[in-house]
Amino acid sequence: MFIKCVIGGILLFIGFVGHTNQLYVAVASNFYSTLQQISSEFTASTGLKVVITTHSTGTLYAQILHGAPYDIFLAADQKRPDELVKKGIGESKFTYALGRIALGSIESFPEPTTEDSLKKSFRYLAIPNPELAPYGHAARQVLTTLNLWQPLQKKIVMGENVGHTFSLLATGNVDLGFISLAQALSRTNRTNTWFWKVPLALHDPIRQDAVILNKGNMEDAKRFAAFLKSPDVRSKIRQFGYDLPELPR
Secondary structure (H helix, E strand, O other): OEEEEEEOOEEEEEEEOOOOOEEEEEEEHHHHHHHHHHHHHHHHHHOOEEEEEEEOHHHHHHHHHOOOOOOEEEOOOOHHHHHHHHOOOEEEEEEEEEEOEEEEEEOOOOOOOOHHHHHOOOOOEEEEOOOOOHHHHHHHHHHHHOOOOOOOHHHEEEEOOHHHHHHHHHOOOOOEEEEEHHHHHOHHHHOOEEEEEOOHHHOOOEEEEEEEEOOOOHHHHHHHHHHHHOHHHHHHHHHOOOEOOOOOO
C-alpha cells in the first residue's frame, strides 16, 4: 500500500509498505485493456496479483521521477524508458509491442475508410495530447504528413491520453478521433465506432518499451518481463491489435 498526494498538480507518492504477493505495473493507456486480459494468466501461474495504474506515458514517467513505487513500466514509446535507464532508475529495457493507430468515427458519421474522412465536414476531431501520449504524437505526424495539421487546428480536441480520446469519441462529443487499433478492435467498443486502420507509412513506428524499475520488486518484475516475451502471450498481444517486434536472438 502507498500514500498519494497532489502538490502543484503533480501526483507524489510519499510512502508505501511492502510488495507481498503484488506486482505494481504502470501501463500506458493504450495497452491497459490488453494488460487486464493477460495479467490474469500471470497471476494464475505465479500467485502474484498485478496492480495496474494507467495514464499517458508522459504522466506515468513524471510519477516515476517523483517516486511512484512501480515495479515495471510499460510505456507507449522508447523515449521515456530510455531516459529512466540513463537516470539510473530503470534497467533491462525491451520492446513488448508495436502500436498501431486507427481513425475512428461515431455511427452517425460516415465510416472512415481512407484519410478522405478528414477532408469532409465534421465538428471535432479528438487526438491524444502529442506532448504526453505517443499515440498523440503519431496522430500529429499523420495529420502533418497529410498537410492537415494547420487546416484542422480549430476542430482538434486534445484528450489527456488515448483512453480519454476514445471516451470523447464513444460518447459522441466528437465525430472523429485517433485511437489505438486495440481500442477499435475491442468487442466492447465495436458497436460504438467505425474505424480506418492508419497505414504505417503515415507516421513513425510506435515502439512500446517496457523497463524494470530498480527501486521496486525487481525479481518479480523480471518474471513478468519473461511472461510478456513468451510465445503464447505475444500471440495474444497480436490478437489485440498490435504488431510484434523481433525478439533478440
